[in-house]
Amino acid sequence: MVVQIRNEPFDAYAEVQIMQDSLEQQGKFGATSVFVGTMRDFNEDESVQSMFLEHYPGMTEKYLTQISQQAKQNWPIIDSLIIHRVGQIEPGDSIVLVAVWAAHRAAAYDANRYLMEELKSRAPFWKKEQLNDGQRWVEKNTPS
Secondary structure (H helix, E strand, C coil): CEEEEECCCCCHHHHHHHHHHHCCCCCCCCEEEEEEEECCCEECCEEEEEEEEEECCCHHHHHHHHHHHHHHHHCCEEEEEEEEECEEECCCCEEEEEEEEECCHHHHHHHHHHHHHHHHHHCCEEEEEEECCEEEECCCCCCC
16 A cells, blocks of 8 residues: 655656556456546636645545555455645646555445545645635535
8 A cells, every 4th residue: 555645746647557567466456446636727616727735744644544454454455556746736737646456346446436535525635726816725525
């Protein structure tokens, strides 16, 4: 299980390939479930120019590691990867990557969705959007 918080942009699909190439259980996984979240240029019917994403260092990584361990207990997965951006983010930038490897697709899908939903609803991240006419803190996440 790998958990990373990054201040710089990342190529989500290259990260999936790097992780997959490093897995010790080559030939054991038959499914890889990948979710990539990118920044939209709109939210709540308004244009969004950019976003600043904050987190609670140490606490955020601990929580993401905890949910990764929970996913491994709940489903027969081989490994997982979570990468999340913080700092200044522009429309089109990858914000979050959640990838799960398992022998079968059901476990990969289910564990990936669990990780993403837990991350989105409970992980200590805060978003401030830059609008055309000011800034605002995002008070609630968009529906899944």
